[in-house]
Amino acid sequence: MPSPLRVPARLLHARCKTTAAQHVAARHLDHTFERLAAAHLPLVAASPLVDALRASPEPLALPDLARRLPLRLHRRGPLHFLRLFPRVFHLRAPLPLSLSLTPAAADLLAVASSPADAARTLHRLLAMSGSRALPLRAVFRVWRELSLPDDFEESVIAGHPHLFRLAPNPAEPNTHILHLVADSAAEDFTPVVDKTRSDRYAFKLQFPPGFRLTKEYRKKVKEWQQLPYAGPYEAVSPRAGGSKRVSKLARRKMEKRAVGIAHEFLSLTVEKMVEVEKFSQFRKWFGIEVNVRDVFLDHPGIFYLSAKGKRHTVFLREAYDRGKLVEPNEVSEARAKLVELMLLRRRGLGNANSSANMASGAASDAKESGDDFVEHEDCLLDVPET
Incomplete structure (x- = not known):
């Protein structure tokens, strides 16, 4: 289901040559979700470090951490990053500095299903x-x-x-x-979408503010909503010989099934969001035969795709109201509080944290963009062998 937004002709005629980031940038921005994605960036960047600290009963020396983990947390260096968030990370003097989680952060991180x-x-x-x-x-x-x-x-x-x-x-x-x-x-599992839809095959739609719904687009949406498809828990036979030649109707059904799977997957997540690259790890196993990033972009009433922080994160629209989860749970509330601790940075603390945190530059730090945080590579994490 194509978007009604006008995309430059050069992108339409060279879609295969443009990057996914360009496609994301061309769609309508929803600033509520963009702010939500930006607020999570520091925690996402720090996740390998957080895991290492949680696994250790004692504070860890920074030189040891630097050898074990890719501490590329911030363009101005890992120590600057740690000093930005004294409510989450506790730096201990004397040299060599050691690091631990604050009690408040450790308690919030311990909450799980x-x-x-x-x-x-x-x-x-x-x-x-x-x-x-x-x-x-x-x-x-x-x-x-x-x-x-x-x-x-x-x-x-x-x-x-x-x-x-x-x-x-x-x-x-x-x-x-x-x-x-x-x-x-x-x-026999019932998909989460069945709890909210009034028609047999329809999905709940919540378009972003200012999204232009033309008469033609409304017609296409209505046709798509009525299109039958196989649900996420229904067995689907693979196409004979893996042929890529399928009818237009068959491809639309494949696309709608992919929407159903993505909707169910996001419904299983605590915060109803996931990085697209992580979801793509399951594409073959779920039998998805269409490009998942295009699925998210082509259905802006169901999903929102953010490129904040040079990573693609998809949100389930119906799960949010004004940037808050409609149905929060104990785990999501704990994570929201942890994000709030990181958003506070050094405000209100002065020099109270420790001598290791001096010269933090709190005033300028509070204005820094989320794009300053460096992406991490999950393949570099010290995780159990799979």
């Missing part, structure tokens, strides 16, 4: 796969988004042998595939 709730989330995730199996490393990429416990491999997977089993990946050495146990795969 119970093993039983996490098992149900993981069960639904696996049920969306046609083979009822997923690579374990893909699950590791989204464990925060799904609010899985830190030790979910033991507490959730090994703790529920009637639901899950791990097996070596024959296609890739030293990796594992997570399977649903045969009997558990028969559970």
Whole structure:
């Protein structure tokens, strides 16, 4: 379903040659979601560091951390980044400086779903796969988004042998595939979208402020809403021979099924948002045969795609009202409070944190853009082998 926004002809005629970032920049901005994405950037950038600190019972020396982790947190260096957020990171003198989480941050980070709730989330995730199996490393990429416990491999997977089993990946050495146990795969899950839609195949639409809905576009939306499709938990047979030649109607159904899968996936996440690159790890396993980034861009009434901080993050529109989750939970509220701690930076603290935090430049720090935070590579994290 194409967007009604006018895109320069040079982009339309050379779509295959333009970058995804250019496509994102060409669509209508929703400043509420842009602010939300910007507020999360420091926490996203610091996630490898946070994980290392949580795993250690004692403060960690900065030189040791620098050897273990890619501490490219800020364009002005990692120490500057740490000094920006004294309510989350506690720097300890004397030299060499050591680092720990503040008690407030540690308490908020410890909030997670119970093993039983996490098992149900993981069960639904696996049920969306046609083979009822997923690579374990893909699950590791989204464990925060799904609010899985830190030790979910033991507490959730090994703790529920009637639901899950791990097996070596024959296609890739030293990796594992997570399977649903045969009997558990028969559970009939109802997609979250079925709770809100009035028509059998329709999705709830919430277009951004100022979005121009032309008569032609409304007609296309109505036709698309009435289009039947296979739901996220329905088995779909692969196309014979993997042929790329399909009818226009078949491709539209494939696209709508991809929308349904993405909607359900986002509904399973704690904050109803995920980085597109992480979701793409599941594309083949979910049987999605269309470009997922285009799916998000082409359905602005269902999703919002932000490119803030040089990363693409997709939000489920209906889950938010004025930048707040419609149905918050204990985990999402804890994360919101953690984000608030980071947004406060050094305001109101003066020099009270420690001698290691002097010369922080609080006034200028408060005005810095979220784009100053450096992207991290999850492949560099010290995570359990999958």
